[in-house]
Amino acid sequence: MSLISAPSIVQRYISLNVTQKPFENVKVRQALNYAINKDALIKVAFSGYATPAQGPVPKGIDFASQYQPWPYDVAKARALLKESGHGNGFSTTLWSYNNSSTSQKVLQFVQQQLDQIGVKTTVTAMDAGQRVAQVESNGVKETGVRMFYSGWSASTGEADWAISPLC
Numbered sequence: 001m002s003l004i005s006a007p008s009i010v011q012r013y014i015s016l017n018v019t020q021k022p023f024e025n026v027k028v029r030q031a032l033n034y035a036i037n038k039d040a041l042i043k044v045a046f047s048g049y050a051t052p053a054q055g056p057v058p059k060g061i062d063f064a065s066q067y068q069p070w071p072y073d074v075a076k077a078r079a080l081l082k083e084s085g086h087g088n089g090f091s092t093t094l095w096s097y098n099n100s101s102t103s104q105k106v107l108q109f110v111q112q113q114l115d116q117i118g119v120k121t122t123v124t125a126m127d128a129g130q131r132v133a134q135v136e137s138n139g140v141k142e143t144g145v146r147m148f149y150s151g152w153s154a155s156t157g158e159a160d161w162a163i164s165p166l167c
Contacts (some may be wrong), residue, residue: 009162011053012151014094014110020146022086031080035037037072044104054076057162061154064162082109089118094147095135100124106149121147 016032023029038052047140051059052069059066081087094110096103107123114121126134135145154162 005049007024007051007058008153009058009060009155009157010151010153011058011162012050012106012149013014013053015148015150017146017148022084022090023146025084025086027080027084028086030116031077032119033070033085034077034080034118035074035119036068036110038074041106041113044109045102057159060157061159061162062157063159074116081117081119087118089120091120091122093144093147094121094123094149095131095145096123096125097135097148097150099127099133103149110149154163 014032016026016029018029042048042050042052054066054069055064057064078087081089094107096107103125107125111121111123135148152162152166
């Protein structure tokens with residue numbers, strides 16, 4: 001028996017509700033991205049079997065555009081928060097689409113990373129029923145969701161199906 005490792009067509013991500021403050025501010029969104037050490041997250045939560053996202057869809061998807069991953073830079077994250085008017089940080093919530101042990105590791109890791117820049121995060125790992133009731137059954141403004149850890153796979157292996165259902 002042999003193990004074959006290949007790029008996945010699954011992408012995990014944290015979405016931000018840009019209809020709610022402070023996430024409507026691009027500098028806040030950028031600060032959060034700089035604040036998370038994605039390479040360390042991959043080691044902690046995925047035992048090294050993942051790669052940082054390099055675009056809106058995984059590189060295993062046909063016609064996927066690739067960009068440089070966001071670097072980990074706590075100083076830049078703090079500076080951006082200060083520029084955004086949130087130099088002292090803020091409090092928020094992070095929900096997860098799943099209550100698996102991997103999701104729990106991701107939530108805890110992200111919580112610790114954001115704490116370094118003054119963003120106090122309450123995390124909730126949801127089961128499927130909670131997710132449908134609190135996230136999927138309401139409009140974006142009505143859900144109360146602020147940050148949401150989720151994932152998606154384009155089962156067809158092409159970019160349109162990777163993006164269209166998420167719009």
